Amino acid sequence: MSNAVEAEVRNFGMGVKKACIYLGIGRTKFYDLMEDGAFPNAYKCGTTTRVPLGDLMDYRSKNKVVIEYENFG
Numbered sequence: 001m002s003n004a005v006e007a008e009v010r011n012f013g014m015g016v017k018k019a020c021i022y023l024g025i026g027r028t029k030f031y032d033l034m035e036d037g038a039f040p041n042a043y044k045c046g047t048t049t050r051v052p053l054g055d056l057m058d059y060r061s062k063n064k065v066v067i068e069y070e071n072f073g
Helices: 003-011 016-023 027-035 053-063
Strands: 013-015 043-045 048-052
Touching: 013 016, 013 053, 016 027, 016 048, 016 053, 048 053
Parallel strands: none
Antiparallel strands: 013 048, 043 048
């Protein structure tokens, strides 16, 4: 992947619902982390909060997020 494409992908904004799924956390925990500065480049787009994928990737790598998927039969 070229540097320009990688930079654009890292800046792609993700909504709170998908960000929570990506991190494996709930909305309350997400907003607590955001308030503590875990996602410094988060921004509002109208009424929607968006977080750049790069911030989420950095958080996951620094905090060793483990997502467990359960199979509900």
